[in-house]
Amino acid sequence: MEELLSVKNIHMEYPTGKSKLVSIQNVSFDIHKNEFVSLIGPSGCGKSTILKMVLGLIKPTSGNIHLNGSPISENNLSRISVVFQNSALFPWLDVLKNVEIVLEPLMADRDERKETALKYIKMVGIDGFESAYPRELSGGMKQRVSIARAISTSPDLLLLDEPFAGLDVFSAQALREELLDLWLPPDKPPHAVLLVTHNVDEAVQLSDKIVILSKRPSTVIAERPIILTRPRNTRTEEFYNTVDEVIRTMSP
Numbered sequence: 684m685e686e687l688l689s690v691k692n693i694h695m696e697y698p699t700g701k702s703k704l705v706s707i708q709n710v711s712f713d714i715h716k717n718e719f720v721s722l723i724g725p726s727g728c729g730k731s732t733i734l735k736m737v738l739g740l741i742k743p744t745s746g747n748i749h750l751n752g753s754p755i756s757e758n759n760l761s762r763i764s765v766v767f768q769n770s771a772l773f774p775w776l777d778v779l780k781n782v783e784i785v786l787e788p789l790m791a792d793r794d795e796r797k798e799t800a801l802k803y804i805k806m807v808g809i810d811g812f813e814s815a816y817p818r819e820l821s822g823g824m825k826q827r828v829s830i831a832r833a834i835s836t837s838p839d840l841l842l843l844d845e846p847f848a849g850l851d852v853f854s855a856q857a858l859r860e861e862l863l864d865l866w867l868p869p870d871k872p873p874h875a876v877l878l879v880t881h882n883v884d885e886a887v888q889l890s891d892k893i894v895i896l897s898k899r900p901s902t903v904i905a906e907r908p909i910i911l912t913r914p915r916n917t918r919t920e921e922f923y924n925t926v927d928e929v930i931r932t933m934s935p
């Protein structure tokens with residue numbers, strides 16, 4: 684399998700007075716093309732920090748991160764998109780403009796930008812709301828706009844930082860299934876997904892592989908492939924057993 688993202692020997696420490704606080708001890712994992720990977724671990728273990736490193740927003744104290752074989756830099760950063768827990772939309776822009784804005788550096792033609800934005804807005808089921816402002820939308824709808832915006836640039840890698848954590852259980856479940864429908868057809872971008880979550884059921888439902896982190900200073904406790912056939916029924920004994928195994932690995 685082709686390697687899309689490689690995170691190698693990441694180490695992160697912060698100065699605290701005279702000593703140092705080691706936040707991330709040694710974290711390595713790979714994501715291959717067509718792979719959905721979840722990164723799970725206790726709150727505060729550095730999951731969001733690792734995502735920010737993949738986005739080039741934070742530099743690790745040591746270690747390196749490569750996308751398609753090249754270090755993360757302004758040259759390949761446009762190949763990565765991200766969705767955060769709090770949709771991070773521009774409140775002063777309507778839905779259409781919130782999506783169009785990320786296309787500006789990629790498409791010079793105004794009509795092409797609009798057409799592309801409308802296509803993705805429809806894909807996530809919020810057509811009809813193009814001229815609504817974020818404050819007029821529910822949490823689930825805002826996350827739909829964020830997802831439309833993230834995938835409209837046809838990224839190689841989609842990063843998701845607890846994107847369903849702020850939603851009620853019904854909206855969260857609907858959006859997980861819709862995300863899978865958008866993701867599953869092969870050979871269409873995004874070519875890989877990295878989901879950060881502390882929800883084990885969610886990780887087992889969505890992932891091909893789960894990377895389990897320890898509490899701080901975080902290391903990779905285990906990498907577990909999830910081989911349940913898709914579409915996954917989350918109410919089977921096999922599913923429950925897999926969730927239990929992951930939980931046991933997290934808290935030995």
Ligand SMILES: Nc1ncnc2c1ncn2[C@@H]1O[C@H](COP(=O)(O)OP(=O)(O)O)[C@@H](O)[C@H]1O
Nearest residue numbers: 697704706725726727728729730731732733899
């Ligand atoms: N500037 C900083 N100084 C000291 N520690 C920091 C700083 N920034 C982040 N951290 C550490 O990073 C951890 C938070 O990491 P984060 O990536 O948000 O965790 P998670 O997403 O897994 O909940 C905190 O526990 C804290 O120890």
Ligand SMILES: [Mg+2]
Nearest residue numbers: 730731732844
């Ligand atoms: Mg976090």
